[in-house]
Amino acid sequence: MKNKEILVFGASGQVGRHLIRKFTKNNYKVIAVTRNIHQKGYILKTQANPGYLELRELKTFDEKKIREMMENCEACINLIGILYEKKKGHFDLIHSKFPELISKIASEKKINQFVHLSSLGIDKVENSIYALSKKKGENKIKENFNNAVLIKPSIVFSQDDKFTTKFMSLLSKLPIMPLYYNGSTKFMPIHVSDLVNIIFEIIDKNLKNMTLECVGSEIFSFKEIIEILLKSIEKKRILLPMPLPLAKLSAKFFQIFPNPLLTEDQLKLLYYDNIPTGIFKTNNDIGIPSHKKFEAEVNKYSYNWKKGGQFSKKKFVNYE
Numbered sequence: 266m267k268n269k270e271i272l273v274f275g276a277s278g279q280v281g282r283h284l285i286r287k288f289t290k291n292n293y294k295v296i297a298v299t300r301n302i303h304q305k306g307y308i309l310k311t312q313a314n315p316g317y318l319e320l321r322e323l324k325t326f327d328e329k330k331i332r333e334m335m336e337n338c339e340a341c342i343n344l345i346g347i348l349y350e351k352k353k354g355h356f357d358l359i360h361s362k363f364p365e366l367i368s369k370i371a372s373e374k375k376i377n378q379f380v381h382l383s384s385l386g387i388d389k390v391e392n393s394i395y396a397l398s399k400k401k402g403e404n405k406i407k408e409n410f411n412n413a414v415l416i417k418p419s420i421v422f423s424q425d426d427k428f429t430t431k432f433m434s435l436l437s438k439l440p441i442m443p444l445y446y447n448g449s450t451k452f453m454p455i456h457v458s459d460l461v462n463i464i465f466e467i468i469d470k471n472l473k474n475m476t477l478e479c480v481g482s483e484i485f486s487f488k489e490i491i492e493i494l495l496k497s498i499e500k501k502r503i504l505l506p507m508p509l510p511l512a513k514l515s516a517k518f519f520q521i522f523p524n525p526l527l528t529e530d531q532l533k534l535l536y537y538d539n540i541p542t543g544i545f546k547t548n549n550d551i552g553i554p555s556h557k558k559f560e561a562e563v564n565k566y567s568y569n570w571k572k573g574g575q576f577s578k579k580k581f582v583n584y585e
């Protein structure tokens with residue numbers, strides 16, 4: 266029997282890499298789309314056995330190329346997303362215009378399933394461009410593709426994330442950690458393998474037409490998350506609540522840098538809790554709970570930031 270083909274946009278990211286492994290191990294064929302096949306090819310190629318993975322390059326929103334990519338696929342999964350804009354209008358382009366385009370083509374091509382990754386914690390937000398662009402994208406998809414599945418995860422963590430690893434790097438170097446909104450914003454971090462499992466079940470069981478909030482099994486405030494990370498890397502730091510005007514000023518400063526620690530837009534978003542809204546179903550409601558615990562998982566890879574670890578200030582062995 267021919268393997269089912271899954272087309273994945275944004276396949277080289279954190280979720281994408283884990284997703285390729287899960288699907289190809291379970292006999293699906295993945296067509297992984299990236300903007301730069303030379304730069305990302307080596308990351309993608311190692312995720313699957315030969316024959317189960319095909320790489321495609323898409324540098325612009327080339328409708329003809331997208332149509333060709335969708336020719337034989339059963340399902341399309343969109344994982345493309347950005348956390349900050351390098352140019353004004355990029356949020357709209359990436360989070361609204363691109364999903365609008367591919368969902369339209371997927372509908373024309375009569376693709377069986379369309380799955381899109383949006384975000385949790387954006388529904389009440391009216392002042393963040395990130396949130397507004399993600400919500401616009403969700404609405405455009407619903408207009409274009411009747412049975413689309415919209416997935417809204419809380420923070421996704423793993424040994425190759427941009428969240429726990431980034432904060433452990435900062436905590437291992439800085440003496441003081443600023444807390445925005447007193448560190449009270451709530452999150453339900455979900456391990457990438459649990460999220461990928463949910464996406465896999467949706468495709469494998471042919472589930473359609475839903476908006477699903479995806480969360481881990483524990484609720485933590487931002488301060489609690491920082492405390493767990495500090496405990497895990499065996500460091501003590503001053504956690505300093507930062508007054509909002511100062512937080513705004515620091516975000517203004519940080520966003521000058523190419524890979525900013527915090528932007529003004531993210532600061533606005535951070536005001537809102539990142540937990541289920543009660544409006545939509547969650548992964549628990551459809552019987553796919555998350556199993557991995559935050560602290561236990563972080564403890565598996567935090568050794569890199571402990572004294573003597575590769576990313577610690579004081580390395581035992583320094584090859585550099």
Ligand SMILES: NC(=O)c1ccc[n+]([C@@H]2O[C@H](COP(=O)([O-])OP(=O)(O)OC[C@H]3O[C@@H](n4cnc5c(N)ncnc54)[C@H](OP(=O)(O)O)[C@@H]3O)[C@@H](O)[C@H]2O)c1
Pocket residue numbers: 274275276277278279280281298299300301305343344345346347359382383384385417418419420421422428
């Ligand atoms: N990670 C989280 O904590 C989290 C939480 C909530 C929601 N989400 C959503 O889940 C999805 C997947 O998350 P992720 O963590 O896997 O994302 P990621 O690693 O940051 O990025 C996913 C991929 O998007 C592509 N991409 C980035 N900038 C782009 C641009 N300007 N134009 C076109 N493509 C671009 C990249 O692929 P190439 O470089 O190969 O082209 C990248 O590998 C995203 O939509 C994200 O918003 C993530």
